[in-house]
Amino acid sequence: xxxxxxxxxxxxxxxxxxxxxxxxxxxxxxxxxxxxxxxxxxxxxxxxxxxxxxxxxxxxxxxxxxxxxxxxxxxxxxxxxxxxxxxxxxxxxxxxxxxxxxxxxxxxxxxxxxxxxxxxxxxxxxxxxxxxxxxxxxxxxxxxxxxxxxxxxxxxxxxxxxxxxxxxxxxxxxxxxxxxxxxxxxxxxxxxxxxxxxxxxxxxxxxxxxxxxxxxxxxxxxxxxxxxxxxxxxxxxxxxxxxxxxxxxxxxxxxxxxxxxxxxxxxxxxxxxxxxxxxxxxxxxxxxxxxxxxxxxxxxxxxxxxxxxxxxxxxxxxxxxxxxxxxxxxxxxxxxxxxxx
Amino acid sequence: xxxxxxxxxxxxxxxxxxxxxxxxxxxxxxxxxxxxxxxxxxxxxxxxxxxxxxxxxxxxxxxxxxxxxxxxxxxxxxxxxxxxxxxxxxxxxxxxxxxxxxxxxxxxxxxxxxxxxxxxxxxxxxxxxxxxxxxxxxxxxxxxxxxxxxxxxxxxxxxxxxxxxxxxxxxxxxxxxxxxxxxxxxxxxxxxxxxxxxxxxxxxxxxxxxxxxxxxxxxxxxxxxxxxxxxxxxxxxxxxxxxxxxxxxxxxxxxxxxx
Numbered sequence: 001x002x003x004x005x006x007x008x009x010x011x012x013x014x015x016x017x018x019x020x021x022x023x024x025x026x027x028x029x030x031x032x033x034x035x036x037x038x039x040x041x042x043x044x045x046x047x048x049x050x051x052x053x054x055x056x057x058x059x060x061x062x063x064x065x066x067x068x069x070x071x072x073x074x075x076x077x078x079x080x081x082x083x084x085x086x087x088x089x090x091x092x093x094x095x096x097x098x099x100x101x102x103x104x105x106x107x108x109x110x111x112x113x114x115x116x117x118x119x120x121x122x123x124x125x126x127x128x129x130x131x132x133x134x135x136x137x138x139x140x141x142x143x144x145x146x147x148x149x150x151x152x153x154x155x156x157x158x159x160x161x162x163x164x165x166x167x168x169x170x171x172x173x174x175x176x177x178x179x180x181x182x183x184x185x186x187x188x189x190x191x192x193x194x195x196x197x198x199x200x201x202x203x204x205x206x207x208x209x210x211x212x213x214x215x216x217x218x219x220x221x222x223x224x225x226x227x228x229x230x231x232x233x234x235x236x237x238x239x240x241x242x243x244x245x246x247x248x249x250x251x252x253x254x255x256x257x258x259x260x261x262x263x264x265x266x267x268x269x270x271x272x273x274x275x276x277x278x279x280x281x282x283x284x285x286x287x288x289x290x291x292x293x294x295x296x297x298x299x300x301x302x303x304x305x306x307x308x309x310x311x312x313x314x315x316x317x318x319x320x321x322x323x324x325x326x327x328x329x330x331x332x333x334x335x336x337x338x339x340x341x
Numbered sequence: 342x343x344x345x346x347x348x349x350x351x352x353x354x355x356x357x358x359x360x361x362x363x364x365x366x367x368x369x370x371x372x373x374x375x376x377x378x379x380x381x382x383x384x385x386x387x388x389x390x391x392x393x394x395x396x397x398x399x400x401x402x403x404x405x406x407x408x409x410x411x412x413x414x415x416x417x418x419x420x421x422x423x424x425x426x427x428x429x430x431x432x433x434x435x436x437x438x439x440x441x442x443x444x445x446x447x448x449x450x451x452x453x454x455x456x457x458x459x460x461x462x463x464x465x466x467x468x469x470x471x472x473x474x475x476x477x478x479x480x481x482x483x484x485x486x487x488x489x490x491x492x493x494x495x496x497x498x499x500x501x502x503x504x505x506x507x508x509x510x511x512x513x514x515x516x517x518x519x520x521x522x523x524x525x526x527x528x529x530x531x532x533x534x535x536x537x538x539x540x541x542x543x544x545x546x547x548x549x550x551x552x553x554x555x556x557x558x559x560x561x562x563x564x565x566x567x568x569x570x571x572x573x574x575x576x577x578x579x580x581x582x583x584x585x586x587x588x589x590x591x592x593x594x595x596x597x598x599x600x
Contacts, residue, residue, distance in 0.1 A: 245435050245437040246438070248437055249503070250453065251395060252395060252426055253427075253451050253506070254423045254453065255454060256423060259458060262462050263439060263453065264439065268441075270441075
């Protein structure tokens, strides 16, 4: 049953998608018409329903659609007579969708060979690149101080995120939250963390820079929030993969919920937790450089300042400093994670 | 004298619809070495786990008689279950020790049930628990391994640590779920001998799941046999003849001897 719905929805979306592009090509709507979201959504919905009907008609005629090819259960996809690929509807569907999407993509991204090979534009880019390759080392001392600030932003964000994520990870692990009430808490927390994680750290940095003012504190808070959500997910996946034996063993002694976590689960998860934490710090250093661009402090703030004044030699110096530190952190964290495995 | 456990018509149906126990009744006498036999999937493990509520039975009663009075295990709730588990220790086929902890630390975990959460998490265990843990490590003959990590030990040694952990609970009954099924035949007897010692010297009632009939004859004082979640046989292990054997294990089954 589920596969039929999935198939119908997939086929309908593909149909409506192709139909709407065809409509745009034929009708050539004005910009005002394109901006009428409500009306256009209704058109799409109508095409979607039509697509569903077409999908059922084709299915009734035993013609296999792309949706069926993808979502049909394994046991009925075995064809008695194998037709060559160019005689199958679904291969043409796939081909048409792909070609149409590429053409639409070229259109949407203003893709232009002319602009790419324009001589004036190209020489401008080369001049900029030349400046970047000749970094102004006068600002190096300041850049070093700022990258240290950046590393501390990342460090604090990680350190403050760990205890929160540690506690949350047990409440977001399916094998711990087996009780019906606990399962509701599990679902709520999971959803909440997914929402937090799906908002980019960059957006959190903008929010916090309004809340606590522009500077490293805002950047640290943004990274911390993002780290809590990410680490809690990674940690809870480790908790879900622990072996049940020790849990049973400890439960049988009459231990309570917290003792079971502490004695049966924690020993199994400590090392993977540490590995993920080091990796998160490494990621946070890279993200901290970016967060500075929107007022999160650290070297990013310095970078955006020089970039705004088109001082490319200074920007070059900062880019080199960032590259060196990111590379060092990356290598160091890889070694550390390897060593504690 | 009242039996220590009265299992009455106990049933267990898993959420996926599998009926593991279809109304099993028997008594467990105080101080006996009761062995449960049956094929894999006959419901032996489920039965044991229903007795200490690692699994929740879906029907029936289990009356637990102590000098303090009687209680129905099958219908207990919440904190009472944890309290009950202190009296019914358990050992497992795969030992279920904490690999990264030392042997002594593993044995001390037997005392978790009567240690406060904060104290146990800080690693503070009562002096008498430590003394008892050491005493039982000595009883199972591995006191010299007390400070070795549990995963450094052989299977037989790990099972002996598990026995010491169970004893540290001060249980009235020891449940043993296939305690020798993942051990080699030679180690088998060592572990079974320690269980016998626990039974005879400490007077702890033992309920033990076993595969091998030769072990059953050697160690059991009484036997119950399960097949497809039903009780097939209850009585003296010496009375299990070939006819009974075929009934329990199915036609064409042959007995394997462990020497």
